[in-house]
Amino acid sequence: MGKAITAKGIGTPDFVSDLRTIMYTVSSLKDSQFTDELAKNAVERENITGLRSNRIRISKITIQCTQQLHLQLIFYGTDAFEESELASDRYIADVELDMPYYGFQQTVSQWRMDLTDVNIDYEDLDGTKELHVVLKNLSPTTKSAYPTTEVKVDFLCEARA
Numbered sequence: 001m002g003k004a005i006t007a008k009g010i011g012t013p014d015f016v017s018d019l020r021t022i023m024y025t026v027s028s029l030k031d032s033q034f035t036d037e038l039a040k041n042a043v044e045r046e047n048i049t050g051l052r053s054n055r056i057r058i059s060k061i062t063i064q065c066t067q068q069l070h071l072q073l074i075f076y077g078t079d080a081f082e083e084s085e086l087a088s089d090r091y092i093a094d095v096e097l098d099m100p101y102y103g104f105q106q107t108v109s110q111w112r113m114d115l116t117d118v119n120i121d122y123e124d125l126d127g128t129k130e131l132h133v134v135l136k137n138l139s140p141t142t143k144s145a146y147p148t149t150e151v152k153v154d155f156l157c158e159a160r161a
Helices: none
Strands: 023-027 043-049 055-065 070-076 091-098 104-107 110-123 130-137 151-159
Touching: 023 043, 055 070, 055 091, 091 110, 130 151
Parallel strands: none
Antiparallel strands: 023 151, 043 130, 055 110, 055 151, 070 091, 070 130, 104 110
16 A cells, blocks of 8 residues: 655645746857857857756847847757758747847947847757857848957756756
């Protein structure tokens, strides 16, 4: 016969597991990620480490850049990124970061922009606990290479079961 489950008598019963939201930030590295020169419609692919699990929700994206550019972030589920074989392509979502229109100048040499309520359900399908992100320059202006131009992107993540 099975064992009876009983409460400890005070507070929450010992058999109840509290579900808590765990929020944390994953950031790109300004010195080694998104450092290439990008002409209009050119892309740079990065694997950003720091995920605590392979399933997350991205709820906010913040970008800091020393150039006022119109950029796009494209998210993929594996480090194969945009696979030509449609059955193998693992595209998840994309967002635009239009700093000329929506960004603000924090200092003389830095532009910022926040995207709130993003709500991207992201799953790292290759199990590496990385964000597989493509940065695309949509501006007519070329993004200069590092160290002339620095880009840092922060992702506010929520762990998912």
